[in-house]
Amino acid sequence: xxxxxxxxxLKKVRDLQAFxxxxxxxxxxxxRLRDCSNHQEVVDLAAAQGxxxxxxxxxxxxSQSGESSLLAGPAPAAGxxxxxxxxxxxxxxxxxxHSCGACSPEGFWYDQREHEWVxxxxxxxxxxxxxxxxxxxxxxGGHLYIAPHRRHRIENTDGGSGTIWLxxxxxxxxx
Numbered sequence: 001x002x003x004x005x006x007x008x009x010l011k012k013v014r015d016l017q018a019f020x021x022x023x024x025x026x027x028x029x030x031x032r033l034r035d036c037s038n039h040q041e042v043v044d045l046a047a048a049q050g051x052x053x054x055x056x057x058x059x060x061x062x063s064q065s066g067e068s069s070l071l072a073g074p075a076p077a078a079g080x081x082x083x084x085x086x087x088x089x090x091x092x093x094x095x096x097x098h099s100c101g102a103c104s105p106e107g108f109w110y111d112q113r114e115h116e117w118v119x120x121x122x123x124x125x126x127x128x129x130x131x132x133x134x135x136x137x138x139x140x141g142g143h144l145y146i147a148p149h150r151r152h153r154i155e156n157t158d159g160g161s162g163t164i165w166l167x168x169x170x171x172x173x174x175x
Contacts, residue, residue: 015051022049038124040101040158070121075100075162092170099125101159109151114169119143123163126155 001009023030029049036042046053076082081099088094104110109130124139130151138144146152148171157163 012052012054015046016053019046019049019051019053038156038158040123040160043160070096070166071164073098075160078159091173092168095167095169097165097167098162099157099165100162102157103155104153109153111149111151113148114171115148116146117143117168119166121164121166122161123158125157125163128153128155
């Protein structure tokens with residue numbers, strides 16, 4: 001690891017240790033930490049207390065070299081997502097979706113004709129399927145297949161640097 005990376009890592013560890021120490025002496029802060037439901041909420045709470053604990057280990061920031069990267073680029077505004085079609089053919093399309101603290105509107109369900117396979121490249125998300133009682137959580141590297149017309153919704157994605165999805169959609173050829 002380069003010296004600059006080592007120094008950033010050590011500062012993150014020191015800030016994390018100080019944040020933990022503060023939560024052990026402040027019952028209100030400890031309760032706020034307990035109420036966090038995902039990594040980004042913990043990062044945001046720490047930042048509000050003056051501690052920079054940042055990204056998860058191994059998550060990259062925006063590319064500095066100008067090279068093409070699925071992880072590069074600013075996050076969309078809180079509560080929104082941006083969609084880029086990376087490649088497509090007559091019966092398929094590959095998208096990069098960048099969500100930031102986004103969720104489906106109340107009562108809305110996706111009901112699409114395409115097959116869909118998604119993989120989380122960054123962040124985490126919670127999804128609901130109409131035919132399942134429990135929500136599903138996806139973390140970086142997690143993936144799932146969604147059959148056509150299987151109704152689903154996004155319950156939550158990370159804020160801050162957001163959640164980045166790689167989504168492949170395809171449909172059957174017409175007879």
